[in-house]
Amino acid sequence: MRRALWLLLLIALPAAAGKSCVDCHAGSAERSYALSKHGVIARIEAGRERRRTPDCGGCHGYEAKAPAPQHYVTKNSRNEAREQAGAACGACHSPRYVAEQLAAAQRGLAIGEMKRREAEAVVAAARKELKDAEMAHIESLLATLRDENLRDLRLGLAHQSPDYQWWLGQAALDGGLLRIKGALGEARRRDRRQ
Numbered sequence: 001m002r003r004a005l006w007l008l009l010l011i012a013l014p015a016a017a018g019k020s021c022v023d024c025h026a027g028s029a030e031r032s033y034a035l036s037k038h039g040v041i042a043r044i045e046a047g048r049e050r051r052r053t054p055d056c057g058g059c060h061g062y063e064a065k066a067p068a069p070q071h072y073v074t075k076n077s078r079n080e081a082r083e084q085a086g087a088a089c090g091a092c093h094s095p096r097y098v099a100e101q102l103a104a105a106q107r108g109l110a111i112g113e114m115k116r117r118e119a120e121a122v123v124a125a126a127r128k129e130l131k132d133a134e135m136a137h138i139e140s141l142l143a144t145l146r147d148e149n150l151r152d153l154r155l156g157l158a159h160q161s162p163d164y165q166w167w168l169g170q171a172a173l174d175g176g177l178l179r180i181k182g183a184l185g186e187a188r189r190r191d192r193r194q
C-alpha cells in the first residue's frame, strides 16, 4: 500500500511541475478570470514584454511558489495563501480602491449566503414532511445552489468578473431558489392529491 503511494507521488510530482494553473483549475476558476477586465487585458497584451494586469500567479503568489497538487500543508497555510491573494491588489491599485472592492465583495457574498440559508431552511422544513423519493430531486437542486452557484459567485467576487458575480452568481442563486420552491410546491400538491 505504502509503496503504491510513493509510486503515485513519483509519477505525480514531475507531471505537476510542468503544469500551469489552468491545467488543474479549468472551469469556473479559469473562466471567471478570463472574463474579468484583468483577464481580457492580459489576453490582449499577451505578446507584450510588459503586461499591465496580473495572471494567476500575479495574485496567487503563494500557490505559484508552493508545489501542486498539494499547495497547502496545514489549514493555516490555506489562510495565509488567501491573505496573500487579497493583498496582491495593492501593488497596482490604491488602498482606497482596494478597500472598496473588498467591502463590495463582502456585501455580495453576504447576500449570496443569505440565499443559501433561505434555501437550506425551506429544504430542511420539507424533509420533515415529504418522502425521500420526492426529496431526491430537491436535494440535488440544493446541492447545485450551494456547491456550484455559490462557488461561482465567490469566484466572480474574488476575480472581479461581472458575469460570474451577476448572471452565474446572484441571478443563478435566485433561479435556484425559485426552482427549489417550485419543486416543493409541486411535491406538496402531489402529496395532497394522493
Ligand code: HEC
Binding pocket: 015, 016, 019, 020, 021, 022, 023, 024, 025, 056, 057, 060, 063, 064, 065, 068, 069, 070, 071, 072
Ligand atoms: C497539478 C495540479 C495543480 C496545479 C498545476 C495547480 N493547482 Fe491549485 N490546486 C490543486 C489541488 C489538487 C488543490 C486542492 C488541494 C490542496 O489543498 O492543495 C488546489 C487548490 C488551489 C486553490 C484553493 C482552492 C479552494 O477551493 O480552496 C487555489 C486558490 C489554487 N489551487 C490556485 C492555483 C494557482 C494560482 C496555480 C498556478 C500558480 C495552481 N493552483 C496550480 C491542483 C493544482
Ligand code: HEC
Binding pocket: 021, 022, 025, 029, 030, 033, 034, 038, 054, 055, 056, 057, 058, 059, 060, 081, 082, 083, 085, 086, 088, 151, 154, 155, 158, 159
Ligand atoms: C486579481 C487577482 C487574482 C487573479 C489574477 C487570479 N486570482 Fe484567483 N483568487 C483571487 C482572490 C483574492 C481569491 C480569494 C482568496 C482565495 O481563495 O485564495 C481567489 C480565489 C481563487 C480560487 C479559490 C476559489 C474558491 O472556491 O474559494 C481559485 C481556485 C483561484 N482563485 C484560481 C485562480 C486561477 C486558476 C487564476 C488564473 C486563471 C486566478 N485565480 C487568477 C485573486 C486572483
Ligand code: HEC
Binding pocket: 037, 038, 041, 052, 053, 054, 058, 059, 085, 086, 087, 088, 089, 090, 091, 092, 093, 098, 101, 102, 158, 160
Ligand atoms: C499587476 C497589476 C494589478 C494587480 C496586482 C491587480 N490589478 Fe486590478 N487592474 C489592473 C489594471 C491595469 C486594470 C485595468 C484598469 C483600466 O484600464 O480600467 C485593472 C482593473 C481592475 C478592475 C476593473 C475596473 C473596471 O473599470 O472595470 C477591478 C475591479 C480590479 N482591477 C480590482 C483588483 C483587485 C481587487 C485586485 C486584487 C485581488 C487587483 N485588481 C489586482 C491592474 C492590477
